[in-house]
Structures are given as C-alpha cells and as structure tokens.
Amino acid sequence: MTHQTHAYHMVNPSPWPLTGAFSALLLTSGLVMWFHFNSSILLILGLITNTLTMYQWWRDIVREGTFQGHHTPVVQKGLRYGMILFILSEVLFFAGFFWAFYHSSLVPTHELGACWPPTGITPLNPLDVPLLNTSVLLASGVSITWAHHSLTEGNRKNMIQALSITIILGLYFTMLQTSEYFETPFTISDGIYGSTFFMATGFHGLHVIIGSSFLLVCLLRQLKFHFTSNHHFGFEAAAWYWHFVDVVWLFLYVSIYWWGS
Numbered sequence: 001m002t003h004q005t006h007a008y009h010m011v012n013p014s015p016w017p018l019t020g021a022f023s024a025l026l027l028t029s030g031l032v033m034w035f036h037f038n039s040s041i042l043l044i045l046g047l048i049t050n051t052l053t054m055y056q057w058w059r060d061i062v063r064e065g066t067f068q069g070h071h072t073p074v075v076q077k078g079l080r081y082g083m084i085l086f087i088l089s090e091v092l093f094f095a096g097f098f099w100a101f102y103h104s105s106l107v108p109t110h111e112l113g114a115c116w117p118p119t120g121i122t123p124l125n126p127l128d129v130p131l132l133n134t135s136v137l138l139a140s141g142v143s144i145t146w147a148h149h150s151l152t153e154g155n156r157k158n159m160i161q162a163l164s165i166t167i168i169l170g171l172y173f174t175m176l177q178t179s180e181y182f183e184t185p186f187t188i189s190d191g192i193y194g195s196t197f198f199m200a201t202g203f204h205g206l207h208v209i210i211g212s213s214f215l216l217v218c219l220l221r222q223l224k225f226h227f228t229s230n231h232h233f234g235f236e237a238a239a240w241y242w243h244f245v246d247v248v249w250l251f252l253y254v255s256i257y258w259w260g261s
Contacts, residue, residue: 009070016057023049058217065234066226076233083237087244090207094248097200098255104192105260112191116260121193122185123261129180130257133173134249140169141246144215144239154229156222163219166242170212177205197256204248211245214238 004010023046030043065071071079105116113119124130147162181198188198218235221227227235 007072007074009064009072009075011064014057014060016053016060019049019053020057023053026050062221062226062234066221071231071233079233079237083240087240090244094200094203094251097196097203098251100192101196101200101256101260104196112193116193118191118193121190123193124180124184124257126253126257126261129176129183130253133176133180134253136169136173136176137246137249140166140173141243143169144242148236148239151222151227151232151235152229160219160222163215163222167212167215167219170208170215170242173208174205174212177201177208200252200256204245204252207245207248211238211242214241 026042026046027050028046030040030046033039033041034043104112108114108116108118117123143162143165147159147166150156150158150162184197186194186197188194215238218227218238221234
C-alpha cells in the first residue's frame with residue numbers, strides 16, 4: 001500500500017471475518033441450546049465474541065478510512081454500490097414475509113374459518129400503539145435528514161443534536177414494540193396469523209436495533225471529529241439504512257396492522 005500507483009484499497013489480511021463467522025455459529029447454536037435445553041452459556045459466549053468482533057472490525061475500518069486515507073473517491077463509490085446491494089437484499093428478505101402474509105390473507109382457507117383475521121384471533125388495534133410507533137419512526141426519518149443536511153453544511157452542533165434525537169426515537173420505538181408484544185392476545189404459534197405477524201414485525205424490530213447501533217457508532221465518530229462535510233460515507237450508509245427501516249415499517253403498518261386487522 002505504501003508504493004501503490006492506483007486509487008483502490010487492497011485490504012490487509014484480517015482475522016475478523018473468521019472470528020465473525022465463528023461467533024455467528026456460537027450465537028445460532030447458543031439460541032438452539034437456550035430454546036431446547038434452557039442453557040444460555042453458548043449464547044452468552046456467542047454474544048461476547050460477536051460484540052468483540054464488531055468492535056475490532058469497525059475500529060479497523062474507521063482507521064483505514066479516517067486516518068490512513070484508504071477510502072478514496074473510487075473506494076467510496078464501491079462502498080456505495082455495496083450498501084445499495086445490501087439494502088436491495090434486505091428488501092427481498094422482507095418481500096418473503098409480505099408474500100407469506102398476502103398469500104394467506106387474500107384467499108384464507110377453510111382451516112382459518114375462510115376469513116381474515118382467522119377465527120379465534122383478536123388483532124391489535126391499529127390506531128393504538130402501532131400508530132404511535134409509526135409517528136415515532138416518521139419523526140426519526142425527519143431528524144436523520146436534518147442531521148444529514150447539518151453535516152453537509154458543516155453545522156456540527158445541529159448534526160449531533162439531530163442524530164441524538166434519532167437514536168432516542170429508535171430506542172423509544174423498540175421499547176414500545178416490546179411492550180406491545182407483552183400485550184398481544186395471540187402468540188407466534190397461533191397459526192399463520194401469529195407466524196407472519198411476529199416474523200415480520202420481529203425482524204423489523206431487530207433491524208431497528210441494528211440501525212440504532214449503527215447511528216450510535218456514527219454519533220460517537222462525530223463527537224471525535226471523524227466526519228467532514230464531503231467525507232462521511234459511514235454516516236450516509238447509516239442514514240440510507242434508517243430510511244429503509246422507515247419505509248418497511250410503513251408497509252408493515254398498512255398491510256398487517258391496518259388492512260390485515
């Protein structure tokens with residue numbers, strides 16, 4: 001890398017993909033052990049190794065992009081394409097859940113009572129907590145856009161303030177969804193309705209947690225002066241991801257909570 005004559009980043013050998021794969025194996029195996037044998041040792045070990053891998057891998061990427069100057073415009077373009085493809089894969093991931101939901105709800109079988117929601121299911125009120133959650137996520141979409149504009153204009157104070165508001169709204173959403181799960185009159189084992197509801201909303205909730213952690217890392221980086229008005233792809237990727245989470249929730253709310261009820 002010292003004497004390179006090109007703008008591309010030839011990444012040094014790294015142990016983190018290997019430790020990441022190993023920690024993912026521990027995590028999934030630990031979940032199986034916890035579900036079936038009520039043993040949480042493997043799960044805790046998986047969470048610890050996964051957290052350590054994330055910290056060290058992200059630390060290396062921050063060092064390469066911010067301090068060593070390896071994230072040239074050409075490299076940033078590649079990162080942008082990679083993030084776009086990742087979000088596209090997430091769209092297809094959620095498309096499977098929507099497919100399952102509409103496949104079952106548009107033509108409900110006689111086992112479901114030939115109606116939707118199925119006989120015996122009491123759906124949640126879409127004008128209650130789900131509507132509040134929708135408002136919270138829409139507000140967070142506004143605040144993350146405010147943060148992005150503040151960053152491009154070099155307004156550090158407003159950027160930190162708007163990004164902090166977005167993270168707080170994301171945590172509030174997670175708390176509301178957790179409380180909602182405790183109050184649902186049905187479970188994931190209640191047929192196709194329970195399965196599609198908890199799989200779709202649960203994975204969305206996981207994505208909100210991932211997005212919140214993404215934004216929290218960006219806030220810490222902003223506090224350490226890592227971003228400039230023209231070199232901030234780390235934050236931009238987090239903003240794209242957050243907008244994706246917002247849009248998916250709108251489809252979930254309209255489909256499952258409102259129309260599906």
